[in-house]
Amino acid sequence: MREGAAAAGLRAENLSRIYPSGEGTVTALAPFTHTFPAGLTAVVGPSGSGKSTLLNLLAGFDRPTTGRVLVDGTDLHALSEAGRADFRLANYGFVFQSHNLVTILTALENVEFPLTLAGVPRKQRRERARALLAEVGLSARAAHLPSQLSGGEAQRVAIARALAHDPRVLLADEPTGNLDSHTGERVLALLTGLTRGGRTVVLITHDPEVAALADHTLRVRDGEVTADG
Amino acid sequence: MGNVNGSDVWGLAWRGLTRRPVRTLLTALGITVAVASMVVFLSLGEGIRKVFTAELGGIGPDVQVSLSGFSQGFAPQPNLPETAVGDLRKLAPELGLTAVTPVVMAVRGSLDVSQSAVLYGLPAAQGVGAVFPRARVASGRALTAADEGRGVAVIGAKAAANLHLGLGSALNLNRRSRVQVVGVLAPESGLVDSFIFLPIRTLQRAEGAEGRVSLVALKLEDPRNARTVARTISERLNVEAQTQSDFLSFVERALRISDAVRFGISLIALIVGGLAVANTVMMGVFERTREFATLRAIGARPSFVRTLVLTESLLLALVGGVGGLVLGLGGIAAVNAYTQNLAGIDAAALTPRLTLLALGISLLLGLISGLLPARSASRLQITDALGRV
Numbered sequence A: 001m002r003e004g005a006a007a008a009g010l011r012a013e014n015l016s017r018i019y020p021s022g023e024g025t026v027t028a029l030a031p032f033t034h035t036f037p038a039g040l041t042a043v044v045g046p047s048g049s050g051k052s053t054l055l056n057l058l059a060g061f062d063r064p065t066t067g068r069v070l071v072d073g074t075d076l077h078a079l080s081e082a083g084r085a086d087f088r089l090a091n092y093g094f095v096f097q098s099h100n101l102v103t104i105l106t107a108l109e110n111v112e113f114p115l116t117l118a119g120v121p122r123k124q125r126r127e128r129a130r131a132l133l134a135e136v137g138l139s140a141r142a143a144h145l146p147s148q149l150s151g152g153e154a155q156r157v158a159i160a161r162a163l164a165h166d167p168r169v170l171l172a173d174e175p176t177g178n179l180d181s182h183t184g185e186r187v188l189a190l191l192t193g194l195t196r197g198g199r200t201v202v203l204i205t206h207d208p209e210v211a212a213l214a215d216h217t218l219r220v221r222d223g224e225v226t227a228d229g
Numbered sequence B: 001m002g003n004v005n006g007s008d009v010w011g012l013a014w015r016g017l018t019r020r021p022v023r024t025l026l027t028a029l030g031i032t033v034a035v036a037s038m039v040v041f042l043s044l045g046e047g048i049r050k051v052f053t054a055e056l057g058g059i060g061p062d063v064q065v066s067l068s069g070f071s072q073g074f075a076p077q078p079n080l081p082e083t084a085v086g087d088l089r090k091l092a093p094e095l096g097l098t099a100v101t102p103v104v105m106a107v108r109g110s111l112d113v114s115q116s117a118v119l120y121g122l123p124a125a126q127g128v129g130a131v132f133p134r135a136r137v138a139s140g141r142a143l144t145a146a147d148e149g150r151g152v153a154v155i156g157a158k159a160a161a162n163l164h165l166g167l168g169s170a171l172n173l174n175r176r177s178r179v180q181v182v183g184v185l186a187p188e189s190g191l192v193d194s195f196i197f198l199p200i201r202t203l204q205r206a207e208g209a210e211g212r213v214s215l216v217a218l219k220l221e222d223p224r225n226a227r228t229v230a231r232t233i234s235e236r237l238n239v240e241a242q243t244q245s246d247f248l249s250f251v252e253r254a255l256r257i258s259d260a261v262r263f264g265i266s267l268i269a270l271i272v273g274g275l276a277v278a279n280t281v282m283m284g285v286f287e288r289t290r291e292f293a294t295l296r297a298i299g300a301r302p303s304f305v306r307t308l309v310l311t312e313s314l315l316l317a318l319v320g321g322v323g324g325l326v327l328g329l330g331g332i333a334a335v336n337a338y339t340q341n342l343a344g345i346d347a348a349a350l351t352p353r354l355t356l357l358a359l360g361i362s363l364l365l366g367l368i369s370g371l372l373p374a375r376s377a378s379r380l381q382i383t384d385a386l387g388r389v
Helices: A051-059 A081-091 A107-117 A122-135 A151-162 A181-193 B006-018 B021-059 B083-095 B157-162 B200-207 B223-237 B244-287 B289-298 B302-343 B352-378 B382-386
Strands: A010-021 A024-036 A039-044 A066-071 A092-095 A169-173 A200-205 A216-221 A224-227 B063-066 B097-108 B117-122 B137-140 B152-155 B170-172 B178-185 B195-199 B215-220 B240-243
Touching: A010 A051, A024 A051, A024 A066, A024 A216, A024 A224, A039 A051, A051 A169, A051 A200, A051 A216, A081 A092, A081 B289, A081 B302, A092 A151, A092 B289, A107 A122, A107 A151, A107 B289, A122 A151, A151 A181, B006 B021, B006 B302, B021 B244, B021 B302, B021 B352, B063 B223, B083 B097, B083 B215, B083 B223, B097 B200, B117 B200, B157 B178, B195 B200, B215 B223, B223 B240, B223 B244, B240 B244, B244 B289, B244 B302, B244 B352, B289 B302, B289 B382, B302 B352
Parallel strands: A039 A200, A039 A216, A092 A169, A169 A200, B117 B195, B152 B178
Antiparallel strands: A010 A024, A010 A066, A216 A224, B063 B215, B063 B240, B097 B117, B097 B215, B137 B178, B152 B195, B170 B178
16 A cells, blocks of 8 residues: 555544434543544454444534534534535545445446546556556456455455545555455455555444454444543 | 636536436437427428518519408308409509409318319409410310300319319319319419319309409509509498508418417426426535535635536526427428328428527526526535535
8 A cells, every 4th residue: 555644643632423322422431531543443242232333423423412523633524515425525435334336337347436536547547546456456456346255355346436536544444344254364364454554544443353364453332431541 | 707718617507417418418409309399389480471572572462452352261152242343343444453353262171182273263354364464274274255154174283182182073162063174283382282273153153252342453554553552442342452561461460379379388398397497406506515525615706606607507408499499390301292292382491580589498497497406506605515515
C-alpha cells in the first residue's frame, strides 16, 4: 500500500448518542472522550453494545447527542451535509461488513469511484485503481462485476476502493463478518498492513481473535466505552 | 454535485438504466407511444398549414368577397346576392380589379370520406383558370362559354380516381341533378385535385341557389393593394371582403384551436407515460437504497445522488422521445399515404418546431417524473439505508 498517510488525529470529545424511546430515552453511547492513535484500534463488544453507533458518529453518518468528532482539529459535525460528504471523501475510507460495491460497475470502476467523485481525470484514476487492485491481488478480476466475484474477492475490492484516495482514517465495520476463516485472515492481513505510514484504522469487531491483532482496543458494553491499556 | 464530471454522471445514469433492460425498455416504449401519438396528432396541423400556405396562398383569389367571411368555413353557403357581382364589376376600374369571378361552392358529402368532393361552380366562360391559373386539362376539354347552364363537369385528378369517373361518366350531384364529365385535370398535388368544377348556373340550379353565390373571387392588378381594396369593398358594399392573408390567418386560428384539442388528447398519453417513468425511476431508487447510501458514505454529496437519479429519468424520457419521433415519422408516412390517395395532399408533416416540441416535452416529462424519486434518493439517511438489505 501507499504509505503517505500521516497521523490523522482522530478524536472523540464527550461524544454520546441518546435515542428517544417511547416516553423515555435509550443511551446507545454514553459520553466518552478518546484520541485514536495511529495504528489499528479494535472496537470490541457484543452485538447491540453500541459499536456501530460509535462508528456512525465517527464517520459523520449520524449526529451525536453531545460532543464532537475532531479530525486534525476540524469538527466533523459542525459541517453541512455536503461539507461532511466532501470531508469523508477527502479523509475517510470505509470497509463495510457486506462489500457494498456498486453492482453495475466493474471491480476497477468500483475502486476508482471515490476518485470519480473527486473529479480526478479518467486516465489518472484508472492508473491508481489498477495499482490498488494489483496490491490486493485482483488485477485479473478488474473487468469483473461484483456478482462475478467471490465474497473474499469483493471485500478485497472494497478495501482497494477505501484506499483509492489515500485516506487518513479508515473505518471498518466487521469486515470479516461475512467471510470464511481463511478468506477472513487474508482480508485482516491486508487491513493490518494499512496502518503503516501513520494511518488510523478503526476496526469494529466482536471476534476476540481479530481484536488480538490490533495495536489498541476499545471495549464497548451497554453503551459504555473503555480503553484497554 | 461537487467535482464529478458531467460525462461520468451520464455514463453512470445509462448504466443504471441498463441494469434492468426489460423494465427500462418497456417504460421507454410507454413514452415512445405517447410522444408518437402527440407527434402524429400535431403533425396534422403542421401539414395542413403547409398545404394552405403553399397551395391556396399561391393560387387563390387576391380578395374574396362573401356575406359572412370565413366564419362559415372553407365552403360558405351560397347566400350572397348575385347583384353584388355587378356592383363589384362597376368598381373594377377604380379599384384595379382584373377579374371578378362569382363562385358557388357545395360539398358532396358521403360517409365514405373518399367519396366526398367539393363542387365548385364558376362562370363557364371564365373557366377554371380564372381562379386556379395552374390547372391544366389532362384529358377531354376545359369548360367553355357554351357549357353555361349545361350538365357538364371538369374534375380534378383525385376526384376522378376516388369517384371512379372518367370522360363521359355521369355524376349525380344530388337526387335531381346529374352531369357528365367532359374533362379531367392533370394532378397538381393540391386541394384542386379533389374539386369538381361546374358551370355556375348548373350548380346554382342543382343547389336551388339561383341568384345567389357563395363568394366572388377578385384578381387585382397589383396584389399588394389587396388589403386596401378589401377594406374599400367592405365599407361600400356592406359585405365581407378578405385577402389571402386574412384567409391564412383564419386557417391558422382554426388550426391553433384544433392543435389545442389534439394536444389535449395527446396529453393523456403523455401523463400516463410520465407516470410510468416516475414509477420505474422510483422502483430503481428503492431497489438501490443501500447502494445510494454507500455512495453517500464514501463521499457523494446529496446533490450528486439527486443529479444521478434525475439524469436517469431524463435519459429514459429522451430515449422514449427519440423513439417517439421515429415511430411518429412512421405514423406521418402512413397518414400521408392515406391523404395522398384521398386528396393528393400530405396532410401531416414533421416540422423542426414539432421535433423540438416533442423532444422538449419528453425532457420535461423526464424532469417532472424524476423530481420526486431524486428528492427521495438524496434525502435518505445513511445509517437507516445501510442497515436495509
